[in-house]
Amino acid sequence: xxxxxxxxxxxxxxxxxxxxxxxxxxxxxxxxxxxxxxxxxxxxxxxxxxxxxxxxxxxxxxxxxxxxxxxxxxxxxxxxxxxxxxxxxxxxxxxxxxxxxxxxxxxxxxxxxxxxxxxxxxxxxxxxxxxxxxxxxxxxxxxxxxxxxxxxxxxxxxxxxxxxxxxxxxxxxxxxxxxxxxxxxxxxxxxxxxxxxxxxxxxxxxxxxxxxxxxxxxxxxxxxxxxxxxxxxxxxxxxxxxxxxxxxxxxxxxxxxxxxxxxxxxxxxxxxxxxxxxxxxxxxxxxxxxxxxxxxxxxxxxxxxxxxxxxxxxxxxxxxxxxxxxxxxxxxxxxxxxxxxxxxxxxxxxxxxxxxxxxxxxxxxxxxxxxxxxxxxxxxxxxxxxxxxxxxxxxxxxxxxxxxxxxxxxxxxxxxxxxxxxxx
Numbered sequence: 001x002x003x004x005x006x007x008x009x010x011x012x013x014x015x016x017x018x019x020x021x022x023x024x025x026x027x028x029x030x031x032x033x034x035x036x037x038x039x040x041x042x043x044x045x046x047x048x049x050x051x052x053x054x055x056x057x058x059x060x061x062x063x064x065x066x067x068x069x070x071x072x073x074x075x076x077x078x079x080x081x082x083x084x085x086x087x088x089x090x091x092x093x094x095x096x097x098x099x100x101x102x103x104x105x106x107x108x109x110x111x112x113x114x115x116x117x118x119x120x121x122x123x124x125x126x127x128x129x130x131x132x133x134x135x136x137x138x139x140x141x142x143x144x145x146x147x148x149x150x151x152x153x154x155x156x157x158x159x160x161x162x163x164x165x166x167x168x169x170x171x172x173x174x175x176x177x178x179x180x181x182x183x184x185x186x187x188x189x190x191x192x193x194x195x196x197x198x199x200x201x202x203x204x205x206x207x208x209x210x211x212x213x214x215x216x217x218x219x220x221x222x223x224x225x226x227x228x229x230x231x232x233x234x235x236x237x238x239x240x241x242x243x244x245x246x247x248x249x250x251x252x253x254x255x256x257x258x259x260x261x262x263x264x265x266x267x268x269x270x271x272x273x274x275x276x277x278x279x280x281x282x283x284x285x286x287x288x289x290x291x292x293x294x295x296x297x298x299x300x301x302x303x304x305x306x307x308x309x310x311x312x313x314x315x316x317x318x319x320x321x322x323x324x325x326x327x328x329x330x331x332x333x334x335x336x337x338x339x340x341x342x343x344x345x346x347x348x349x350x351x352x353x354x355x356x357x358x359x360x361x362x363x364x365x366x367x368x369x370x371x372x373x374x375x376x377x378x379x380x381x382x383x384x385x386x387x388x389x390x391x392x393x394x395x396x397x398x399x400x401x402x403x404x405x406x407x408x409x410x411x412x413x414x415x416x417x418x419x420x421x422x423x424x
Contacts, residue, residue: 017042017050024166025059032078101159149315159409160304161192169277171197178211183218183336184313185281190222191324200226203263217333260296290398306408
């Protein structure tokens with residue numbers, strides 16, 4: 001018995017357009033314009049019907065906006081307008097909404113399970129189905145789908161680009177420390193928006209000449225505008241105010257955090273004054289253990305690298321993924337990749353004074369969070385019990401910071417919302 005699907009002899013040729021269009025939640029008019037453009041293009045290519053993604057006209061995910069009568073009415077009107085008009089305008093491609101980025105990349109299988117068509121995530125799609133009475137897809141070139149590091153990087157680039165565009169910001173601003181995370185943040189921002197829409201700020205206190213040179217090299221490599229802002233007077237004023245209280249104690253963590261918060265305040269002030277959105281650049285390695293200062297280097301509206309490990313910077317230096325606006329591959333200064341990471345909130349500070357080397361830290365996080373392995377199982381893989389216990393505790397204790405952190409693109413199967421009850 002044949003598995004082929006018989007169709008009416010009156011329909012021997014049928015072409016379906018799969019519209020891969022990027023809507024914005026609540027922007028019904030804008031989504032309608034894109035839908036009309038997609039339908040016009042599909043018609044010129046001989047398509048019969050056109051299929052859009054779920055809740056396309058309202059944007060997705062719509063959440064509780066779906067309950068609002070005003071939006072329901074606008075969506076109904078837009079649907080009717082779409083059915084009865086044929087306006088032509090430029091078509092746009094693939095997209096993200098807040099923390100979510102949708103894959104796109106539609107594909108078509110025949111009844112026998114063979115893959116006949118696949119479309120790149122950034123392209124519009126048309127799936128032809130024909131052949132004398134049996135529904136079978138026409139063969140077409142299969143698009144190359146990005147894998148592993150390229151997928152993760154491009155997903156974050158798309159998420160950042162759409163967050164900035166859909167919220168109406170002119171560009172982004174970020175702190176330049178000369179370290180690997182801020183260098184990766186600059187690379188991603190330029191890939192998403194172009195160099196002219198990225199502004200780097202070097203607001204420093206204990207920053208070494210090496211870090212200042214690396215920060216300048218990072219900005220110059222990407223041809224972004226940057227400014228150097230010494231903030232000693234602001235920091236000293238805050239520290240003096242703190243020391244004026246009875247039993248102020250010796251200089252320590254509180255004073256170090258004031259330095260970070262002074263930097264964060266400067267960035268937010270510049271954002272208010274000139275308009276670009278501040279992005280934070282804490283990698284997954286740092287976000288996981290809470291190695292960041294609330295209201296300091298955590299200040300910002302979006303973190304494009306919050307689920308990326310530092311190692312992805314080496315990948316970006318070796319390859320330029322398709323879809324990036326920066327034309328070059330090697331864009332991060334070598335010294336930023338090889339020097340010991342440091343927050344530089346005091347003299348001679350190194351991250352590894354606080355916790356294990358990042359390679360070890362990342363491995364333990366992968367077992368703990370992504371693979372949900374209990375601590376004894378990780379120890380059995382050769383990691384020191386005291387190190388595993390320390391990392392696990394840091395992960396749990398940092399939840400209160402993660403809950404207040406800027407949103408960022410979700411790219412992993414598990415996200416680090418760890419219950420404090422796990423400490424018991």
